[in-house]
Amino acid sequence: MERKRLQKSSEGRPTLEDVAAAAEVSTATVSRCLSHPEKVRPALRSKVEAVIARLGYTPHGAARALASSRTNTIGAVIPTLSNAIFAAVIQTLQEALAAEGRTLLLAASDYDRKREAQQIGNLVVRGIDGLMLTGEEREPGVYDLLQRRSIRKVCTYVHHPASPHSTIGFDNAAAMVRLVAFLHDLGHRRMAMIAGLSQDNDRATERIEGVRRALAARDLAALAILERRYSVNEGRQALRTLMERAERPTAVLCGNDVLALGVLLEAQHLGIRVPEQLSITGFDDLWLAREIMPGLTTIHAPLRDMGRLAADYLMAPSTPDEAPLHRELPAELVVRGSTGPAP
Amino acid sequence: MERKRLQKSSEGRPTLEDVAAAAEVSTATVSRCLSHPEKVRPALRSKVEAVIARLGYTPHGAARALASSRTNTIGAVIPTLSNAIFAAVIQTLQEALAAEGRTLLLAASDYDRKREAQQIGNLVVRGIDGLMLTGEEREPGVYDLLQRRSIRKVCTYVHHPASPHSTIGFDNAAAMVRLVAFLHDLGHRRMAMIAGLSQDNDRATERIEGVRRALAARDLAALAILERRYSVNEGRQALRTLMERAERPTAVLCGNDVLALGVLLEAQHLGIRVPEQLSITGFDDLWLAREIMPGLTTIHAPLRDMGRLAADYLMAPSTPDEAPLHRELPAELVVRGSTGPAP
DNA sequence: GCGCTTTTTGCAAGCGCTTACATTTTGGGA
DNA sequence: TCCCAAAATGTAAGCGCTTGCAAAAAGCGC
Numbered sequence: 166m167e168r169k170r171l172q173k174s175s176e177g178r179p180t181l182e183d184v185a186a187a188a189e190v191s192t193a194t195v196s197r198c199l200s201h202p203e204k205v206r207p208a209l210r211s212k213v214e215a216v217i218a219r220l221g222y223t224p225h226g227a228a229r230a231l232a233s234s235r236t237n238t239i240g241a242v243i244p245t246l247s248n249a250i251f252a253a254v255i256q257t258l259q260e261a262l263a264a265e266g267r268t269l270l271l272a273a274s275d276y277d278r279k280r281e282a283q284q285i286g287n288l289v290v291r292g293i294d295g296l297m298l299t300g301e302e303r304e305p306g307v308y309d310l311l312q313r314r315s316i317r318k319v320c321t322y323v324h325h326p327a328s329p330h331s332t333i334g335f336d337n338a339a340a341m342v343r344l345v346a347f348l349h350d351l352g353h354r355r356m357a358m359i360a361g362l363s364q365d366n367d368r369a370t371e372r373i374e375g376v377r378r379a380l381a382a383r384d385l386a387a388l389a390i391l392e393r394r395y396s397v398n399e400g401r402q403a404l405r406t407l408m409e410r411a412e413r414p415t416a417v418l419c420g421n422d423v424l425a426l427g428v429l430l431e432a433q434h435l436g437i438r439v440p441e442q443l444s445i446t447g448f449d450d451l452w453l454a455r456e457i458m459p460g461l462t463t464i465h466a467p468l469r470d471m472g473r474l475a476a477d478y479l480m481a482p483s484t485p486d487e488a489p490l491h492r493e494l495p496a497e498l499v500v501r502g503s504t505g506p507a508p
Numbered sequence: 509m510e511r512k513r514l515q516k517s518s519e520g521r522p523t524l525e526d527v528a529a530a531a532e533v534s535t536a537t538v539s540r541c542l543s544h545p546e547k548v549r550p551a552l553r554s555k556v557e558a559v560i561a562r563l564g565y566t567p568h569g570a571a572r573a574l575a576s577s578r579t580n581t582i583g584a585v586i587p588t589l590s591n592a593i594f595a596a597v598i599q600t601l602q603e604a605l606a607a608e609g610r611t612l613l614l615a616a617s618d619y620d621r622k623r624e625a626q627q628i629g630n631l632v633v634r635g636i637d638g639l640m641l642t643g644e645e646r647e648p649g650v651y652d653l654l655q656r657r658s659i660r661k662v663c664t665y666v667h668h669p670a671s672p673h674s675t676i677g678f679d680n681a682a683a684m685v686r687l688v689a690f691l692h693d694l695g696h697r698r699m700a701m702i703a704g705l706s707q708d709n710d711r712a713t714e715r716i717e718g719v720r721r722a723l724a725a726r727d728l729a730a731l732a733i734l735e736r737r738y739s740v741n742e743g744r745q746a747l748r749t750l751m752e753r754a755e756r757p758t759a760v761l762c763g764n765d766v767l768a769l770g771v772l773l774e775a776q777h778l779g780i781r782v783p784e785q786l787s788i789t790g791f792d793d794l795w796l797a798r799e800i801m802p803g804l805t806t807i808h809a810p811l812r813d814m815g816r817l818a819a820d821y822l823m824a825p826s827t828p829d830e831a832p833l834h835r836e837l838p839a840e841l842v843v844r845g846s847t848g849p850a851p
Numbered sequence: 852g853c854g855c856t857t858t859t860t861g862c863a864a865g866c867g868c869t870t871a872c873a874t875t876t877t878g879g880g881a
Numbered sequence: 882t883c884c885c886a887a888a889a890t891g892t893a894a895g896c897g898c899t900t901g902c903a904a905a906a907a908g909c910g911c
Binding site: 190191192193194197204205206209228230231232233234 | 888889890891892893895896897898
């Protein structure tokens with residue numbers, strides 16, 4: 166025992182107790198200096214702070230978390246960082262959290278629901294105060310778990326005003342409806358869609374649904390709705406597939422900008438003039454949508470706002486039984502050179 | 509007291525103690541079932557596991573970390589997720605960590621050294637077993653802190669075999685030397701560089717140094733070395749600046765692919781034929797380097813290997829006083845259409 | 852079966868911090 | 882100067898888990 170104490174004070178990092186001893190106050194006072202400075206008289210406080218600085222003391226996060234049952238950590242699960250739209254939101258989220266002294270635990274699901282559930286489980290065990298999720302649809306039991314642990318959560322990239330879970334995002338279906346309307350007004354009647362894989366991805370599903378609905382409302386139907394992984398190459402292949410059909414589309418709606426870029430590049434490769442012979446639309450408004458020639462007509466996803474608002478929501482003090490938050494962000498149509506009147 | 513116990517077992521999450529009671533064993537045994545299953549007789553173990561499942565028990569990360577002084581958490585600090593090369597490494601890192609039951613704490617420094625030091629401090633307080641860093645140069649005191657806390661660390665994107673800190677990456681300078689040699693062999697003599705900002709960025713600095721050295725070795729000097737933020741637009745502007753000079757370069761070496769893309773687009777905009785009139789090189793080999801027309805000659809950064817190896821290193825059990833690891837990854841020259849013989 | 856070694860289990864002391872609650876100090880009136 | 886409410890500080894009981902050590906059980910050779 167005696168030896169242990171000695172060891173402790175000589176080697177290793179200093180503890181609250183060491184600080185308390187050196188400053189000749191109780192551990193409670195030191196703790197308060199750190200967590201509720203206003204509850205300590207200024208004179209004493211500065212004395213303690215001096216000792217803290219001298220000893221190079223830093224609190225022990227785990228001990229703190231255990232005693233206070235708050236971790237100051239927020240989790241986030243996204244499909245993948247390889248897609249710039251998720252990277253952008255995480256970037257903003259992290260900035261906003263860091264500004265308030267929170268840290269970010271990150272996990273990726275690779276668009277796999279089971280894997281997502283597992284990753285969420287990991288984060289929960291590790292201890293988080295809040296969790297940012299992508300989309301709303303998930304493995305059964307996940308929301309229960311979060312509820313039981315009273316972990317705040319928010320689904321991003323979607324806006325589901327009637328859902329029991331908070332959502333911060335935009336209306337994916339409505340955005341596609343706008344795109345279809347825009348193309349229809351340009352005279353397009355033969356449209357096809359190259360969507361993302363709808364499996365385990367409610368955003369992709371909603372985008373498809375939006376196109377279906379919008380076309381149906383105009384007594385039309387899609388020439389084809391192809392589902393592809395989000396990659397340039399898949400976009401290229403998909404366009405070839407479409408162009409081999411007897412009835413060729415005059416406009417192709419893509420599930421995101423990456424697919425659209427593939428389509429655009431392949432069209433140029435095939436000698437199809439864009440937009441004279443073929444109109445192309447994307448989704449997300451990545452920076453290359455603006456840089457490419459011709460520029461890509463697309464939907465601007467409000468990524469930074471989403472990250473910022475999610476951070477604010479997850480850091481806000483939570484009251485029991487509060488109503489879910491539903492925040493709709495504008496997802497605006499950005500018209501560029503890849504679309505034009507139907508041939 | 510009595511009341512507390514009652515409350516505890518009725519509401520809230522079950523604890524190790526609850527499991528122990530229900531399984532009629534000691535808490536030590538339950539703990540062992542979780543952390544060292546091989547030390548428990550199979551019969552007993554399955555009994556305990558059944559109870560764990562029935563009660564829906566999950567361990568409490570903070571308590572575990574406090575008692576064992578291991579967090580199973582690895583930290584990473586990168587400049588920004590907005591650059592795909594960092595996103596890619598983080599993606600791989602996260603995958604590899606998750607596969608071994610570790611979680612990732614992420615922070616971004618925005619290419620600011622002070623901010624980086626602060627973020628590292630946050631992660632350390634929060635508790636991490638290891639830390640992935642970008643580059644080697646940092647605020648004084650940072651490495652001391654990590655040392656005192658005996659947190660394993662590794663610097664990525666660089667290879668400094670003589671450094672006391674582990675590095676996993678490639679030789680930035682050597683890569684540029686290769687690029688210059690390649691251009692020189694093509695007959696280029698008037699070369700300019702559009703580099704990233706070298707402030708607080710040793711990778712950018714080394715790339716510049718590599719170009720300087722390689723040119724000097726050939727009795728040449730750069731027509732200009734411009735430092736710009738990594739963005740398409742900055743690349744465009746920089747090319748204009750270069751082309752306004754009396755002596756125009758026949759080749760432009762860019763600090764990364766994003767700048768190079770800007771240069772390429774601006775060249776097309778200005779009616780400068782690439783590569784007939786101007787050769788352009790990038791760095792990183794982002795996917796668009798391959799997709800763009802003409803393809804970008806660049807250096808392939810081994811991002812996935814770096815992430816994978818960093819994960820392995822950070823998860824490996826550390827022995828005191830071990831020598832730093834230095835792992836050099838190949839950064840190969842990828843020749844595409846943006847370079848050609850000097851005009 | 853017996854005595855011994857080798858496993859398995861249980862005991863209980865922390866890990867470093869927070870926070871009710873008790874105690875002391877302070878600061879004003881009167 | 883004295884008294885009392887209000888403010889500041891101290892006391893100490895945990896938070897939930899791990900782990901060294903002791904005790905008990907299980908094997909094993911004869």
